[in-house]
Amino acid sequence: MKKFDYLKPTSLDEVFSLMEKFGSNAKLIAGGTDVMVLLKRKRIFPDVLISLRSVPNMAYIKDEKDKIRIGSMTTHRELETSTVIKEKLTALYDAVINLGSVQIRNVATIGGNIANAAPSADTACPLLVLDASCLLISSKGEREVELKDFFIAPGETVMKQDEILKEFIIPKPSKLSGSAYWKLSRRKAMDLPILGVAISLAMNEDKSIKKARIGLGVAAPTPIRAFKAEEFLTGKFLTDEVLAEAGNIASKEASPRDSIRGEAWYRREMIRVLTKRVATISFKRANIV
């Protein structure tokens, strides 16, 4: 592992000036659970690590009137133990309770999970189906980017070199809506997903689907939405046939590959069956009588 300096700025302004000073020789570090692995495997060679840990007001869950804001430095453990997340953002809750292990969740952050931009990031699919946006800030100002437009490639996002991820803004789910996430892995802990499927459904009173969102992880180079399957579901009733067809469409939208973690044929098959399962759970959670 290469030698590096570890800097601990105590304000955002200080962060920005350090980022400007070191440019591409600097790497931001939050919980470090991805950064340290990359360093040890010699995949990155920064001269300095700029820690966000001592910057105040970066970890929070704000339950506002029609939005929920989550600070990027919020740990998965904080999300897991928050009733707001458990009750209102159920898909995200499903994701954080199975991420890594308690030890990992105690230090790893949601901002790091998304900024790292792995196709397997567990919180990505839930945030996608919850229509989350990312608030990016720099010394020059701030901008909001919808998460569906955020990822470019594995490890690559639309964030510029001088920007940091400040918070996630999530519209509060309407009544008659429900969301869920299914992480498919080989064991119950300490494992990245072979495939992740998140779905949120907003229902009409007549039990037809008003709005559907399907997020797929490890199904393409980045976490993706299955737009065609979403469109297909809109206006339909949740019958076995409809769900099976939605699964087929989503499966075709994906481009999974063979990897040591799992084989492509299996992933494709699982998109079909899990679309059905996760939609069923979301529907139940929508609580229509």
Next chain:
Amino acid sequence: MVDFVGKDILRVDAFDKALGSILYGPDQNIEGALWLLAKRSPYPHARILSIDTSQAETIDGVVRIFTAADIPGENSFGIIPVTKDQTLLAKDKVRYIGDAVALVAAYDLKSAKEAVDKIKVNYEELPAIYDPEESLKKGRILIHEKGNLLCSSRIIKGDIEKGFSNADIIIEREYRTSRLEHLSLEPEGGIGYFEDGRIVIIASTQNPHYDRDDVARLLGLSPDKVRVIQCGTGGGFGGKLDISVQGFIGLAVYHLKRAVRMVYSREESFLTTAKRHPLIMRYKTGAKKDGKLTAVKVDIIGDTGAYASYGLAVIMRATVHATGPYEVENVYVDGKMAYTNLPWCGAMRGFGVPQIAFAHESQMDILAHELNIDPIDIRLINAFKKGSVTATGQRLDHSVGIKESLYKIKEIRDKYSWSKKKGERLGTYIGVGVGSMWYGIGNTGVPNPSTAQVELLPDGSAILYTGAAEIGQGSDTILLQIASQRLGIAIDRIKLVRGDTLYTTNAGATSASRQTYISGNAVMDSIDHLEDILKAEASEQMDLPSSELIVKDGKIFSIKDSSKSIDIFELVKICNKNKVRVIGEGRFDPPTIKLDPETGQGVPYATYAFASQVSRVEVDTFTGFIKVLNSASAHDVGKAINPKMVKGQITSGVAMGIGMALMEEFVPNKTKSLKDYYIPTSMDMPEIIPIIVEDKEPTGPFGAKGVGEPALIPTAPAIINGIYDAVGVRITHLPANLERVIGELLKKEGA
């Protein structure tokens, strides 16, 4: 009265382990020790044309680079004396990706790494073989000069054709298992230095005396010029029976006469240490309508990879155990072990029996379903009992607790009404599976003695000397409990000297579940001899013939007049005054009869452990995910010297067995480290109910046999049979991972 046997004594190493004060192999360090690092082959099969170390030698910090030419003794090692085919540093050929070709000694690891990169090896690539059956075909490229067949083993009993013609039903299936990694808590590591004219090696190991002898052989020294000390060993599972760092450390100290240190990274440990042998097992089983077995024919082909290691022992054990713990009149088992250019395989908890048990228990399960007999009942119908004769012609006269183990798990299954049903979530089904096993304690049909000494000191304490490696399984505690009970001295008054070849004698390997039974008996024997010494001294002091004396409660009494007695420690004082140490030397070698090379008839083991397990599993037919919900295992251990530790072993066996059944698979060239090799976590554990059955073994210490490996063996079969019960698909290739389960379910759906 001391009473230590059969009690839940706290492990003697519990506090030190909990406090982190035990130093394991990778923790060992000496100020100024040089780092050792091996240069390894990138090819599975290649001839070495030349090795150029000149550029590497110019690197600052490099002290010396060794190649095969620097090995003063025999450049071949291996735990089984007749198959020492592994080179410490490859001479003319490499046989798998990872074969060591050179060794760097440097002041720091960074320089060592740099030097390893700079060593230039010129290879001529040779065609490689990855399939054991391919390997055995005529005209194939030779991996070893003597041929690609490492060894074979055959068991013939009765008339196999007659057995099948008497059968009402015949089941034929092929089973396969995968290469597995031991994944001990800590990777291989240790240090070495030169002291008093000896090479001293401190390393994690399961077998210090073997290490000493093979290192001495490599270096052309007599064994007393090498001293091996076993340091804290957090786990072995068979993976630390072979030499790893010891040979390299020995070589470097031999030449440099200074302290050195070598630690394998996890990746290096994955790449270069033994794996579990994958076996292909073709079974043909015949039975009557009532479930009684009439014939079992098995063809086994094993893949030992590039080197022999324990291959011979594994194929023998697999053939001997191939019937399972059942009476079968007509048996024909043929086993072959082939070389390939894949990572070499060696001992791993159970030596081939976990593989073969998966196959024979799957066969029993198929029979039960086909004949509509309760899977526990079909085992009861066939299970060994006292007087049964095994496939090798051995009559089992004592301690045959297999039926008892089946009754115990039946009790649990029925008490909790475990049976097939739908799961809570859509697409999930619950099933119940049974697995049984038998396991011979000690090595197969060869002498494998242990020795020990017990010394009494005048202050009322004692010392127990044993060469038996403690690898976490608990032999330190067990041997002390045995000594304490037999001596009548409290356990905390006995000091243990263990695993140092300078002060202890050979106890054989900590393997084959043999230390409680064999070393336990050696301890018992040493105390017998100790008492003889005491009686001889007492006879002089009391003026009575030895034959009229007995030892009881720390005193020696006259049989005729119990008012006449003398305290044993008084005798020790007298002896010590006369410059005589009161030390009893013990030895035990289990009585076995070598197997006939043609028919496999003989007495491979003096005693066997037996076990049965019932596991309840949930199958997710959407994803193929299997969750083990509950598990009950009943093990006949003869006598539990320490019940809590026996239960610990059983629980750990279930944990490891879940890995073998469901997720562990070492794929050569793909599996590199923990990130792509799955072992279960605590979150994957079911409820585990360990049950102890005690059918005492008359030749065992206080009736004890062994449990270390048996604990693992019934788990995979019970789970696999549970999957069948739940959803009607039979997994014949371990592990039953997500893809295999879904693949089989889709096949069934399609049919």
